[in-house]
Amino acid sequence: MTGDPIRRALDDVWYCVGESRSVRPGGMRAVSLGEEAVVVGREESGALFALRDRCPHRGMALSAGRIVDGNLVCPFHGWQFRPDGVCAAIPALARRDDANFASVRLARFAVEEKSGLIWVNAGQNPEAAPPIPEVDFAYSGQLVEILEVEASFDLVALSFVDPAHVAYVHDSWWWRPSKTMKEKVKHFAPSPFGFTMTSHTAKTASLAYRLLGSIPEVEIEFRLPGVRLERITAGEKRLANYTFASPLANGRTALINAMYWNISGLNLLKPLARPLMRQFLGQDRDVLQVAQRGLDRKPAMVLMGESDVQSQWYFSLKREFLRAREAGAAFVNPLEPRELRWRS
Ligand code: FES
Ligand SMILES: [Fe+2]
Structure with missing residues (x-):
């Protein structure tokens, strides 16, 4: 500490x-x-x-x-x-x-x-404080999984805005059927206390997307302190995949994943989905815990390239939040709209 x-x-x-x-x-x-x-x-x-x-x-x-x-x-x-x-x-x-x-x-x-x-x-x-996340549609099903991670709050929150880890950490057949990395172009705009990857057509053929039956629109919002809100829309069908970090005692962090949907068939898949969700979060936990031991020895990170820009933004937002509180002033989002490219 x-x-x-x-x-x-x-x-x-x-x-x-x-x-x-x-x-x-x-x-x-x-x-x-x-x-x-x-x-x-x-x-x-x-x-x-x-x-x-x-x-x-x-x-x-x-x-x-x-x-x-x-x-x-x-x-x-x-x-x-x-x-x-x-x-x-x-x-x-x-x-x-x-x-x-x-x-x-x-x-x-x-x-x-x-x-x-x-x-x-x-x-x-x-x-x-940044507003508490809410689901903006009437959901018929919900799945929540909470894991404890022996890693700092920052390290867990950074994993929410880290596109480069996905190909290496989450390489399960059901999440990434294709092993090849492709260049991605994503558009970002500031949003309250954070930034949003503006809605685009998902090109991935991952299982979660295929379940929706049609080509979905995906929007991913990040906001302080450690809140990632992924909203998937396919016609009337809605799926919200929310991820939160909460600090625990002794430098540990809770990793919370809450999924909501209005798709009746998905309720039947719950017994199948829970172990997959646990596996996915466990992949993050396992790598974060080992990385934390490295950061304990030397607490420095080298953030590099456009795939790490969102990580830079995380620290900019946090710094501005601390500055505003110190000054007794309103939070002013320091970010500008930007296109980011990376391979994942
Ligand atoms: S009544 Fe609470 S410690 Fe004595
Ligand atoms: Fe992850």
């Missing part, structure tokens, strides 16, 4: 911490947001809350306790906290004890639910 903020995951943005269905009404779950331990819970009404997962009394993880009558109960000495973080009771206090426990509070974090996923923002100004 270096002191340079450009090397750290941004701390005042939204990160995906899991699926909506992972937190049932009356239940809670511990999640990590970088080094911040968070307990995400759901009231019986369905409302979510996110609090620092650390009892102020002796530091116990509240996520190890229970929710009783709507309050979190610490498993160590039974202090109770309301979903807004305010201490509601200290069972050990005698009747004459006038200790003012209502002044004890847990830090509370912004939490939102979109398209079946839970997002938490531990910063002070969630309104200024």
Whole structure:
């Protein structure tokens, strides 16, 4: 870990911490947001809350306790906290004890639910953060896979905008039936907090595309902090392939892939698709973990040529985000429209 903020995951943005269905009404779950331990819970009404997962009394993880009558109960000495973080009771206090426990509070974090996923923002100004991704069509199916990677947030996020790794890392027969590399020409334009590869006709004959039945239009958007949104349209058929990075404790990163579709036949393929999705993400995880060990020895990268321009853009966007926050100013996208060529 270096002191340079450009090397750290941004701390005042939204990160995906899991699926909506992972937190049932009356239940809670511990999640990590970088080094911040968070307990995400759901009231019986369905409302979510996110609090620092650390009892102020002796530091116990509240996520190890229970929710009783709507309050979190610490498993160590039974202090109770309301979903807004305010201490509601200290069972050990005698009747004459006038200790003012209502002044004890847990830090509370912004939490939102979109398209079946839970997002938490531990910063002070969630309104200024890049918007949480949403699916813009009525989906009939959804598939989510989450992997832990022993690699930095940057290294995982860079893999979302790295066309040159695909031919080497993802060389499965079902993803790249043709082994030959061809020159690609792609058009990019700035979009809010990132850039978008403007819609074009997919020429690849990969299985995912063939399933759609007609020639699809593909649009790929990248936005801070580490959000890749691939949108595939073929007539009325829609497929969204979203990938996110979320920082975990000890320099680890969650790699999250969420797929959505409105194609009824695809639901039948879910049992087949899940292992393929896992294999695909596992290919990224395996290579990223080994590369991280190299970067641990020397944390420098040589970014070269047009296939690395998107990686340069990633750091430009991040630098501008940090600058704007430092200056208390609005984020101004530093990118210009550009055509990029590479072989992949
Ligand atoms: S540590 Fe939580 S009640 Fe004592
Ligand atoms: Fe990859």
